[in-house]
Amino acid sequence: MKSNQTENNLPEPTKAELEILQVLWEFGPSTVRFVNDKLNGQREVNYTSTLKQMQILTEKGILKRDESQMKHIYIPVEAEEKTKVQLLDRFVNTLYKGSASQLMMQLLGNEKTSKQEIEEIKRLLDSMD
Amino acid sequence: MKSNQTENNLPEPTKAELEILQVLWEFGPSTVRFVNDKLNGQREVNYTSTLKQMQILTEKGILKRDESQMKHIYIPVEAEEKTKVQLLDRFVNTLYKGSASQLMMQLLGNEKTSKQEIEEIKRLLDSMD
DNA sequence: TGTATCGTACGAAAAACATCGTACCTTTGG
DNA sequence: CCAAAGGTACGATGTTTTTCGTACGATACA
Incomplete structure (x- = not known):
């Protein structure tokens, strides 16, 4: 951790x-x-x-x-992905003490995150195993 | 609305x-x-x-x-949650054109997001229905 | 071939952020 | 009552970030 x-x-x-x-x-x-x-x-x-x-x-x-x-x-110089990952990492650490699931909860609780987005995320997770 | x-x-x-x-x-x-x-x-x-x-x-x-x-x-003045949601919202919009699932993919692909975190997230999603 | 156009270089001003020194007021305790 | 300790106010200064003016070289083309 x-x-x-x-x-x-x-x-x-x-x-x-x-x-x-x-x-x-x-x-x-x-x-x-x-x-x-x-x-x-x-x-x-x-x-x-x-x-x-x-x-x-x-x-x-x-x-x-x-x-x-x-x-x-x-x-x-760096790929988009790499830079974004870096920024995201910093963001998670700063605001959520490094807890990605904490951040998730907020995303999911946010009305602006559509049902569609949530379904997308679920599929993503299921396909990860 | x-x-x-x-x-x-x-x-x-x-x-x-x-x-x-x-x-x-x-x-x-x-x-x-x-x-x-x-x-x-x-x-x-x-x-x-x-x-x-x-x-x-x-x-x-x-x-x-x-x-x-x-x-x-x-x-x-504002609750922690509200402020963080605002910041997160801005972050998603700025870096991921508002796509929460895009952001998720990066979180999940990030080695620093532990298995434990991922499990946590899954449970969260399942408990949402 | 001259001049208008489009480019780069770069210093410096402007704006945004962060830090600190100093003045001065209140409270506390001898 | 007085001094020390600790509080707020706030201007000044330092730093970083952002914007822009000006100089000047290359290019296009009438």
Whole structure:
């Protein structure tokens, strides 16, 4: 029954950084222009702000980039799954003292979790043995 | 359709604020001194830092306080459950596009989620019908 | 070939968060 | 009554995160 510290390689992405990661996860390796356009679909951001963020992300080692063209292509270093698992782990540890079942109870008790979702989860569990 | 006219949207607590909330959740309404002592069990914090944070939390409406005594007693406005549900909800939406079962899959795939936890979850689900 | 357009680099301002020092008030005990 | 101990208030400062202006190089094309 351990809920140890996450053996954390990479620094935790900030909120703004996460937004960018999600675009890259959804659409694959992209230019700053592309990411910025997507972000602007949600809220107003200046191009250079996004550029800066992505440069920082790269400094931190969260993104890498292909500079062979003038329009640099940015790519997440870690797979979406791995990063999300890390974030989830931290979340569970912080809010639920590492107890996944505790978290589950809240998900199941949440009205926003649909019957369909619950059925999905059940099937998942049954298929695990 | 849910009956909820004022979908209570309190500002998201910051990291430092969450630490304080957790103490209050665990030990109930407390003085700054008490909370600060608890925090100092984990890391060094100056008394006035904790005081300030708790004052800010109060300004934000996340805590309220009983000022009838010199030693003010601080109390979370919302129940632990409610706040956690809110945070969880935000988490699921942000990282899993609202899909609880997606999140589940990761929890179950996570080695840190013990067999025991999984059994716990199964029992939970079965007892739900 | 000149100029408008689109790109990167990067410092610095702005905003959000966190910490602390100091002033000052109340209570307590000798 | 006075000093020590312990409380609150709050501005100032430090840090991190976010945003943006400006400089300047490459590209496109009229």
